[in-house]
Amino acid sequence: MTKFLLFITLNIPFLLSAQELKSPSNFLGYEIGTQFSRHHQVVDYFTYVANYAKENVKLIEYGKTNEQRPLLLAYISTASNLKNIEQIRLEHLKNLTGEGSPNKAIVWLSYNVHGNESVSTEVSMQTMYELLTSKKQYLDNTIIIIDPCINPDGRDRYVNWYNQFKNKNLTTNPDSKEHHEGWINGRSNHYMFDLNRDWAWLTQVESKQRIKYYNKWLPHVHVDFHEQGVDSPYYFAPAAEPYHEAITNFQREFQTTIGKNHAKYFDANGWFYFTKEFFDLLYPSYGDTYPIYNGSIGMTYEQGGSGRAGLAIKTNIGDTLSLKDRFNHHLTTGISTVEVSSKNAEKLNSEFKKFYQNKNHKYKSYVLNGNTDKINSLTNLLDQHNIEYGFGKEATLKGHLYSTNKTGNFKSSTNSLIVSTSQAKGTLVKVLFEPNAKLSDSLTYDITAWSLPYAHGLDAIATTNTIASASSDRKIDAEISIDKNAYAYITDWNSINDAKFLASLLKENIRVRFTQKPFSLDNTNHKRGSLIITKPDNSNNKEFLSVLQTVSKRYNKNITSAQTGFMDSGKDLGSNSVKMISKPKIAVLSGDPTSTLRFGEIWSFFEQELDYPITILDDRYFKRINLSKYDVLILPDGFGYSEFLEGKTLDDITNWVSNGGNLIVMGKAIKNLANKKGFDIKTKEEKKDSTISLKAYDKNERERMKDAITGAIFKTKVDITHPLGYGYNEDYFTLKLGQDAYEYLDNGNVVYLEKNNNHPVSGFAGSEAQKRIDQTLIYGVQKNENGNIIYMVDNPLFRGFWENGKLFFANAIFMVN
Incomplete structure (x- = not known):
């Protein structure tokens, strides 16, 4: 037996070469496109192919997800190209400086950024197989890079859920449970983030790891495979307006070139499709736009289906949309993209070089x-x-x-x-x-x-002129010196980094105070919110000084050692205006009332940025929770609060606030508290125009834009004397995502739009929406007996990239008491 096993092991390469490359169907044991493969099966197939066709496939693991699933890239080309792949890459990158003469097309295909848009990962396996067999002629002058699944955590969440609830017999009835995911769906990653909107901001581990390799290649063509609603036909390039003005004529034209090639195959098969609608090229953090702004032909392909479709579903016109249909459509556009790129390799190289030369941007x-x-x-x-x-x-x-x-x-x-x-x-x-x-x-x-x-x-x-600069090869380090004989240690409160520092100290059971009034000591002024760590407060903690030194170094914090609590001006350190910061126990609501994305932003903020513990509560058992165990309760933005914030649940929350709890209410959750007894927040009344204006049917969509704010930036005022405003200047630029408008509170208006300051400094806001938000609240605090209600109309944590809003959220947690 041992000799037989040794023979098999030594002769695996020979045995593999003696067999034909297995298709995904043959390898997996079921016809590809008839059921969903789990991520480990996809990894197994890519590994098998890489071992079988070593000369034509190079497989790398470029990282892991939060749930420790591998992230893969497969490089596919001829043996000669792969042997020289590093030289090809370097020659390609010489185009950035106008040097070199590369002649290979670089095509990157990204699958399944949204986990429940699940067909594309199945397609990735078949695409690789086709490129190595029936379509191998395209490999001569092309390097194809395949990412089979950008979002393995979300995809496996969907696949596992679907396999649990699908019926034994194919069920196309859209009413069936298998066509209705729950609140925790497969679209987003572990932290409920939409990875397709994270290319530029890099808040998530998948994005951070992927971008390292993307920037090593900067491909000529990048495709992001998606799915859309069940009743939509296939969408492919060219994209819709608006196109950002930075997009070149060639990038526009080549989208049309590729689209027409796709159309040829779709026409021949009688498949429906559309172009130039819905999916525009403006926002820079998508899987099509980010590549475009780096010189690629970036494109989104959208197949009807998504998480509702399952293995098969009836559409609203009575047709059956099967997984196999979705599979064939994505397979066709993927191969068609490689075909067009291979045929236009010379043009892609010359235009890529032009993209990086002779830019004449207005601002230098x-x-x-x-x-x-x-x-x-x-x-x-x-x-x-x-x-x-x-x-x-x-x-x-x-x-x-x-x-x-x-x-x-x-x-x-x-x-x-x-x-x-x-x-x-x-x-x-x-x-x-x-x-x-x-x-x-x-x-x-x-x-x-x-x-x-x-x-x-x-x-x-x-x-408009270029400003000379010195080398960026430096880091601004704080001078950290902890005088062990000092009476107290003082540091500032200006950024989310300061909040991380505070959270770390609290976790180490270091007692920390903050000042509600400015003061000065030894010719140094200290603003409201400054952190004060005194030796008397921590006298029972033997590790106090060493922990303070370690944490200060970790967060690069300047520490002022104070030899006395007697201030030169302002309040002394023993004043009632110098408050102790509690070590808050924090709960966050999850489940149907909340948006998964908005909940995920909060979850990620605490775990990936503050590194501070929270308890996640679900709406299904919320009524059984003893809220007195928590100091802070956060209600994330969401559309499902109308039933939740009623009756006993609302009474319990109100009583908990009165007894000292801090309630943070965000976004749409505020709507369900506005104008109710015990809540000072009131919706702003709209002044209706009695004039009747008749409009053509096809103008309605544009008319509705008058009431819309599509993610625009507004300049607001801040009450910097309020704890919620500590660390900010009097002006704050907020990202407003809609036209929800609330009147000023009687007291506690911390961030607000002033009268006649309702025009965006950047982005689009409709004329009627601008009128509606004039003189309205952005962030405010209502004192309610022993507790507080913090209203956050705009989202300070939006997509994790609005960095300047995060300190407001930290203030709501630590400073408002």
């Missing part, structure tokens, strides 16, 4: 001032995108001021961050930093404003 440099932590947060993001930057010098600059949205003067210093468009990633810089993206059409698929200076809370100027 962006100069940013601000808190060191905020600068570091932004440079960390730029590093991940391979965006170059430097630091400035003492000077007065003229250009577009982000603070006023007008031309003016700006003081720079040696700590000013400078990011120029005169670099390889210049187009991406323009798109991410420009004050206001130009809209060719107000009907868009996503938000219309995202400018990084606003998102990171930095004062900035955009200049």
